[in-house]
């Protein structure tokens with residue numbers, strides 16, 4: 174695991190965008206695994222800006238997102254489909270028929286998960302998977318549990334995750350209680366992983382996930398066993414790692 178220290182959110186975002194952009198330049202028909210949430214927004218802004226300057230071409234890129242809320246239609250402003258179009262897909266020359274997310278409106282859980290796993294397989298797997306880190310150590314919506322979940326599955330979101338996501342909704346009641354998410358095995362099969370994390374509120378979980386025991390109770394801890402992980406973390410997020418670095 175490579176840990177790159179960034180000064181702050183802006184610096185983290187620029188460094189992460191540079192890594193994503195190198196991936197696109199080196200392999201223009203690459204498959205990017207993408208994340209939503211606050212952490213990657215700054216990186217997406219840079220990618221959009223560099224595309225605008227003519228430095229990046231998304232025309233050959235395929236994307237598969239980590240997760241989607243169950244029961245939110247695509248045109249709901251809080252759906253991850255909407256988020257991706259707002260922050261990236263609608264602003265670059267990506268072929269939107271090559272952008273994939275789990276289908277949040279598929280009521281049949283098994284069918285939704287199977288279909289998404291097949292999609293990921295059919296595009297040839299993920300070259301570079303971008304991840305954020307939840308306060309409880311979740312990656313995608315793989316919440317702390319007894320086992321490392323495998324493929325795409327439907328999860329009941331933990332109370333902590335529901336609370337953290339309330340900031341995007343009018344009230345806590347409106348936050349969906351379930352989501353479809355790639356599993357840990359799928360994430361671990363990505364050829365490269367890039368995790369971005371920022372802020373003092375993540376300092377404890379950064380220490381536990383990357384320097385603690387590998388356990389399903391801290392889902393991100395499994396990343397310690399992946400052969401090509403880059404973590405770009407800002408100073409506040411690394412503030413509890415001290416001499417471990």
Ligand code: F6R
Nearest residue numbers: 208209210211212305306307313
């Ligand atoms: C988003 C996702 C989540 C977030 C995590 C951190 O697609 O899968 O795991 O990456 O909840 O969220 P932020 O970045 O908002 O702190």
